Amino acid sequence: MNEADPGQVPLLSVRDLRVNFGAHAAITDVGFDLGAGETLGLVGESGSGKSTLARAILRLIRTSHGGVLWRGRDLLLCDATELRRRRRDLQIVFQDPLASLNPRMTVGESVAEPLRIFAPELDARARGRRVAHMLQRVGLADDMHERYPHEFSGGQCQRIGIARAMILSPQLLICDEPVSSLDVSVQGQIVNLLLDLQRDAGTAMLFISHNLAVVRHLSHRILVMYAGRIVEIASRDALFAAPLHPYTRALLAAVPSAIPAPGAVRAPAALVEGTSSRPLAAGCAFRDRCPHALPVCAASVPPLEQVAVGHRVACHRSHELLPLELRSPQP
Amino acid sequence: MIPPALSIDGLSVAFRQRHADIPAVREVSLAVEAGECVGIVGESGSGKTQVFMAAMGLLAGNSSVSGRVRFEGEDILGVPSAQLNRVRGSKLTMIFQDPMTSMTPHLKIGTQLAEVLVRHAGKSWSEARAAARRMLERVRIPEPARRLSQYPHELSGGLRQRVMIGMSLLCQPKLLIADEPTTALDVTVQAQIIDLLRAMREEVGMALVLISHDLAVVGELADRILVMYAGRIVESAGAAQLYHQPLHPYTAALLKCIPSLSGPRLERLPTLAGQPPRPGDSTEGCAFAPRCPRAAERCRIERPLLQDAVGGAKVACHNPLPQ
Numbered sequence: 001m002n003e004a005d006p007g008q009v010p011l012l013s014v015r016d017l018r019v020n021f022g023a024h025a026a027i028t029d030v031g032f033d034l035g036a037g038e039t040l041g042l043v044g045e046s047g048s049g050k051s052t053l054a055r056a057i058l059r060l061i062r063t064s065h066g067g068v069l070w071r072g073r074d075l076l077l078c079d080a081t082e083l084r085r086r087r088r089d090l091q092i093v094f095q096d097p098l099a100s101l102n103p104r105m106t107v108g109e110s111v112a113e114p115l116r117i118f119a120p121e122l123d124a125r126a127r128g129r130r131v132a133h134m135l136q137r138v139g140l141a142d143d144m145h146e147r148y149p150h151e152f153s154g155g156q157c158q159r160i161g162i163a164r165a166m167i168l169s170p171q172l173l174i175c176d177e178p179v180s181s182l183d184v185s186v187q188g189q190i191v192n193l194l195l196d197l198q199r200d201a202g203t204a205m206l207f208i209s210h211n212l213a214v215v216r217h218l219s220h221r222i223l224v225m226y227a228g229r230i231v232e233i234a235s236r237d238a239l240f241a242a243p244l245h246p247y248t249r250a251l252l253a254a255v256p257s258a259i260p261a262p263g264a265v266r267a268p269a270a271l272v273e274g275t276s277s278r279p280l281a282a283g284c285a286f287r288d289r290c291p292h293a294l295p296v297c298a299a300s301v302p303p304l305e306q307v308a309v310g311h312r313v314a315c316h317r318s319h320e321l322l323p324l325e326l327r328s329p330q331p
Numbered sequence: 332m333i334p335p336a337l338s339i340d341g342l343s344v345a346f347r348q349r350h351a352d353i354p355a356v357r358e359v360s361l362a363v364e365a366g367e368c369v370g371i372v373g374e375s376g377s378g379k380t381q382v383f384m385a386a387m388g389l390l391a392g393n394s395s396v397s398g399r400v401r402f403e404g405e406d407i408l409g410v411p412s413a414q415l416n417r418v419r420g421s422k423l424t425m426i427f428q429d430p431m432t433s434m435t436p437h438l439k440i441g442t443q444l445a446e447v448l449v450r451h452a453g454k455s456w457s458e459a460r461a462a463a464r465r466m467l468e469r470v471r472i473p474e475p476a477r478r479l480s481q482y483p484h485e486l487s488g489g490l491r492q493r494v495m496i497g498m499s500l501l502c503q504p505k506l507l508i509a510d511e512p513t514t515a516l517d518v519t520v521q522a523q524i525i526d527l528l529r530a531m532r533e534e535v536g537m538a539l540v541l542i543s544h545d546l547a548v549v550g551e552l553a554d555r556i557l558v559m560y561a562g563r564i565v566e567s568a569g570a571a572q573l574y575h576q577p578l579h580p581y582t583a584a585l586l587k588c589i590p591s592l593s594g595p596r597l598e599r600l601p602t603l604a605g606q607p608p609r610p611g612d613s614t615e616g617c618a619f620a621p622r623c624p625r626a627a628e629r630c631r632i633e634r635p636l637l638q639d640a641v642g643g644a645k646v647a648c649h650n651p652l653p654q
Contacts, residue, residue, distance in 0.1 A: 045517035046488075153606055154375075183374040183544060183607060184588045188600035195599060210518060213590035217597050236596070254522040255592055256547035 009072045011036045011204050012057070012172060017066035019049075019056050026052040027228040029304075030066070036171065039198070039205040041219030041236070043212055043251065049228040050208045054174045057206070058090055059083060088118045091165035095177035097157035101149040101164075108145030111135060111163045118168055130167065138163045138193060155186035162193060169201040176208045191218060212255055216240060221310070224248050227285035230304055234311040244313045244321050246290045284316065292317050334404035335362040336506040336538040337386065337423075342398035342408075344378070344385045344562075346610075352395065353611040355381045357562040359398075363506065368532060368539040370553030370570070372546055372585070374607045378562040379542050383508045387425055388415050403505060421451035421502035428511035430491035434483040440467075440494055441479030447501045462501065469534075470497040470527060489520035496527060500535055508540040513548060525551045547589055550574060558582050561608045561618035564637055568644035576654055578646040580625045617649070625650045 010033035017030040027049040034040050044050050055061045057068050059075055068075045070086060078086060091114075094100040101110055112131045115122055122130070135145055138159040149157055158178060165173055175194065179187040195218060198205055209215050215222060222239045224232040224247065232245040243249045284290070287297040296316050304314040307322055315321065344356035356378040363369050373379040384390050386400045386408065400408035402423050407415055427433050434443055444463035448454040454462065460479070467475035470493045483491060492512060499507050509528065513521035529552055532539050543549050549556060549570075556573045558566040558581065566579040577583040584603040605622035617623070620630040629649050637647040641654050 045519065153609070155606060184546075184585060185374060185603035185607065188588050188590075188602035189604075192599045192602060211590070212518070213592050214600070216592060217590055217600055240592070250519055252592065254519045256522075256525075256545075256551050 008035075010034060010069075011038075011071060013067075013069040013072075014053075014057065015067040015069065017053070017056060017068065018064045019052050019061065020064045025228055027056065027225075030225075030228075030230055031304075032223060032230065032233060034172070034204055034206065037198075037202050037204055038221070039207055039219045041215035041222040042206060042208045042225065043210060043215055043222065044225035045210065045251075047227075048225040050225055051176050052228075053225070054092065054176050054206065054208060058087070058092060058174065088114075088168055089171040090174070091168070091170040091172070092174040092176060093158070093161050093165050093178045095180055097154055097161050097181070098149055100161055101157060103149055106146050106148060107135070107140075107152070107160050110149075110160060111145070111167055114164060114168050131163075134163045134167045135160075137197070138166075139189075153186075155182050155190060158182060158190050159193065162190070162197070166197050166201065166203070170203055172204045172206065173198070174206045174208070177210070178207075179214065180209065180211070187214070194218075212252060224251070229285065229301075229314060230312075231286070231314045232312070233304075234308075238308065238311050242323055244307060244311070244318050245286075245315050246292050246321070247286045250289075284314075292321070333365050334401070336365045336367070336403060337361075337363040337540070338401045339382065339386060340399040342382060342385060342400065343396070344381045344390065345395050346391075347393045347395065351611070354614075355562055355610050356385065357614075359559075359562075359564055361557060361564065361567070363538050363540055365505065366536055366538055367555065368541060368553050370549030370556040371540060371542045371559060372544070372549055372556060373559035374544060376561075376607055376610055377559040378610075379559045380510055382559075383425065383510065383540065383542065387419060387423070387508070388412065389425075420447065422505050423508075424499035424502075424504045424506070425508040425510065426492070426495045426499050426512055428514050430488065430495045431483060433495055434491065436483055439480055439482060440486070443483075444479075444494070444498050444501065447498055451502050463497075466497040466501055467494070470494070470500075470531070472497070487520075489516055489523065492516065492520075492524055493527065496524070496531065500531060500537075503535060504537050506538045506540065508542070510542045511544070512541070514543065514545070521548070528552060546574075546585055558585070561612070561614075562610070563618070563647065564645075565619065565647045566645065567637070568640075568646075569642065572642050572644060576642075576652075578640055578644060578651040578654070579619075579648050580623045580650075580652065581619045583652055584622075584624075617647075625652075 012034040015031050018028050019026045030053060042050050056063050063076055075083065075086060108131050111134055112127050115127050115130060131145060132142060140156065140159055179190050182190060191214060207215060207219060216236060219236050221233065221235050223230055224245065226247050232248045243252055283298040283300060284302050287293040302314045302316045304312050306312050307318050340360050342356055342359045345352040345354045359382050371379045385396045390396065396408065399406065402418055441460055441463055444466065445456055445459035448459035448462055449456060464475050464479060467478055472478055472490060472493050513524050516524060541549055541552055553570050556568060556570050557564050558579060560581050566582050573582060574586065577586060587601045588603055590600055603622060608618050616631040616633060617635055620626040627650055635647045635649045637645050640646045
């Protein structure tokens, strides 16, 4: 799916978003659109602002500047009543499945809670039927609704969190590292469950993960963040075929291959030194880890510019790094 | 003949909970040769960490351990801690997933590093501090002098793990046990730490045990890989053979579950049905049988033993994959 069909209001449009924690800018100038039913993968290292962005979109934290347009209406300007009403359509699944469930509520109560709040017209019986159906949908047995979260494994708790988030068939589901704390053998089950539910309900997804391989299999488009800014956004195929930002390239090169060739040694390019993804005083935040940095990179922050259809990059050297066949003809 | 760096025979570990013993490790035997890198792979609850916590004498008081563990030929299981401490922390070292909780939060990095040499090598504090500084350089920490006077919370996760690796190498260990050393780190930092472990292994000539749930990470370093499931070793093979010709259906399923960065994009991710067993679940037959696509009647009744297979590999399966 391409970005922002002209003439059509996107489901979600994030504009120039900035979140400050004290004097520290956690995210800066973040803007993108998300269409109905679309899956946008969001990758970046810890501290790059991924979760802050998710929380800012849902207004779980205070934003300093910018807008979060939901079907054209700015969520940041809504009063409490309207915000509450609109949140029915925006749900989130967190990384730590056990910590995001109330330990003193049974699983059935947790999954029923969104219905109690947003569908008060349902009586207890109708609610119970919906909950039983949803629990079955996420692969939990009928007799489990009276049990407490601690009785379940991590994968099962994540299924419960997903059931709670999806019971209202939201139009947007934000998944913040939903499979990161799960075993490899369970990860696939949870991702497939999300894909099935998404297809049935037509839900759009913002899928946050540090696992590029997982993101690749389920995203239509991918957004890469570094030090609180978007450094690259492109369709999945474009990003994996021709990653342009040096950070995206480093990220891809650093992933251990699933089945390593015997004695394989990683190309030195993968070993970007340094660890900090904190913004530097001026210029591009990646420049002191970047093999392509020039003096200009210290002078100014590179703007996020379109280099090909639907492919935007924030790098002073993006045009030189672009493969020849993708370059637009010079006038 | 040089004895193995570490040899474990018939090790079992159980934890006492509410008057019942929950088994975590069941009759595990393995050897790590001098200079060798062995990867230990398994899901949470498979017992992979408990094997080595038991070997290091680090288990909690509610544990019961049986079996035999030798380090360079000498028994270290059940010996008094004064005797164990002659090798533990110096010749036999261990690092963990979360370097923050492995350090003392109120002591400076330099003090924590130097203390190892003062205690184990009888060095003076000033000698030890100088050696600590050299070690920070060796594990490629920028501005080592400044780092020595910092506290653990002032360092990033990747730097803290570098400090831990440096600390573990101070006394020229013969064996380093690294338990999920990169799991808490970003992928670019993970690549740096793997590279550092590889370089340090060559420099120090030590054996390395790399414990991880991530087969891809283990494959970056290990010569040989052991796969654990429900407290037992189910397969042991050279790294290349294990990746390209797995014998145990569990190993094959695990490999298939790793989403790939190349190849066709999938509509659905490959999965392994069911849940890993919880410690204490019934143990009749093969523990993997309920999730196994190749399970036969026999698998549910009779537990398969770890037996020799092709190419020096070992597998515990009645119906292993054909080669």
